Amino acid sequence: MQPKDTTQNEAFKGFTNTACPFYPCHKGVETEFNCLFCYCPLIAYECPGPYKVFTDKNGLKRKDCSDCILPHNGYLRSWNFIQKWLERPVIWDGHEQTLPPVRRLRAAPGGAEPTDDQPAGDAPATDEPAKAD
Numbered sequence: 189m190q191p192k193d194t195t196q197n198e199a200f201k202g203f204t205n206t207a208c209p210f211y212p213c214h215k216g217v218e219t220e221f222n223c224l225f226c227y228c229p230l231i232a233y234e235c236p237g238p239y240k241v242f243t244d245k246n247g248l249k250r251k252d253c254s255d256c257i258l259p260h261n262g263y264l265r266s267w268n269f270i271q272k273w274l275e276r277p278v279i280w281d282g283h284e285q286t287l288p289p290v291r292r293l294r295a296a297p298g299g300a301e302p303t304d305d306q307p308a309g310d311a312p313a314t315d316e317p318a319k320a321d
């Protein structure tokens with residue numbers, strides 16, 4: 189059991205820091221601006237983006253996430269998005285954004301190898317609480 193399973197209070201899933209000098213750092217957020225995932229946990233993993241790729245001064249491929257609002261758009265929506273994509277993280281190899289976006293791996297029935305048979309991007313459509321697959 190996780191501590192979060194012992195409470196109905198979902199306040200840990202998001203907050204807005206309006207005192208931040210960079211707030212709002214991304215345009216297009218439609219509901220509560222979630223600052224919890226500032227420095228996105230998916231930066232080193234596959235994600236649906238959108239992102240652009242650049243090479244830093246050390247020659248490493250990096251994501252430029254300026255156009256992405258997925259970790260910020262609504263407390264519950266962004267929380268659920270991050271939790272789902274971290275269930276089976278896949279290391280990002282530095283490739284460019286794909287169209288359609290990379291698909292999220294999901295558990296296959298009976299403990300078989302994970303599959304990627306869900307809608308492209310698997311972006312959250314609602315603020316519904318996270319559910320187990």
Ligand code: SF4
Nearest residue numbers: 228230235237253256
């Ligand atoms: S593109 Fe969006 S989801 Fe992907 S790493 Fe950047 S901020 Fe996170």
